[in-house]
Amino acid sequence: MSNARKPASARNLPTEIAPIGDVMRKLPRGSSSLPKNVVQHAQRIRLFYAIAHCVADKGYADTTMTDITRHAGVSRTTFYELFTDKEHCFLEGFRIMSGIHMQSARSALDTSESLxxxxxxxxxxxxxxxxxxxxxxxxxxxxxxxxSPAIRKALQQAQAQWADIIKDWLKQIRAAHPDVPLATENTLQMVVAGMYRFAVDTTRHTGDDTDARLLDLTRFTWSALGLYGWARKLGSTTRRWGAPTR
Incomplete structure (x- = not known):
């Protein structure tokens, strides 16, 4: 078995992860008659959910192979047919989740609405x-x-991709409003760091007022990027945003 890790290209990302209740059901009897790629796809998604559940519950370091395979309802043999180790499984799960988050944001930015x-x-x-x-x-x-170092690197790469998404959006704004300042790399990194902090806090404070917190994130993002005019109008009833800088 090769230890080479070859992440799938972005175009192979699923648009959605199936509901957890559907995925965690055992494969039907006679599943051996199903195409191998269908069975393996179901097993991979089950393992993604399993490692997510275990890591969220126990932390990455304390999650064992036994925890993952038992929760997924698959054998170790099956696991090693799909992944080289725990880190590989986590990285692939991270890649899918991160890709879906970015795909959702890009789709929202690619509309006919105002910038x-x-x-x-x-x-x-x-x-x-x-x-x-x-x-x-x-x-x-x-x-x-x-x-782990490899997973932290993947997180940093994902954050760099978020910075690129913001940069592309800003280019569209500057094309329409040349007075909008250029965002430095440090500024973009601080905005992405703020988004990451927001995500961490959201998982820890699920009962809080989500709309109010999201308003704060938007105001912080716009202010950091010099879009003070828009930031001041957040929360008002007007949809006439006007000039972004004043």
């Missing part, structure tokens, strides 16, 4: 994913920071 409303929709999509799947968020966002 300000696109940003609000993108941040809401980001927040909704965290609220809808708090277990995945806790495992693949909160615990990723303390997991």
């Amino acid at each position: 300000a409303d696109r940003s609000i929709a993108a941040l809401k999509a980001y927040n909704d994913r965290i609220v809808e799947q708090p277990m995945l968020a806790k495992a693949f966002i909160v615990e990723a920071q303390a997991a």
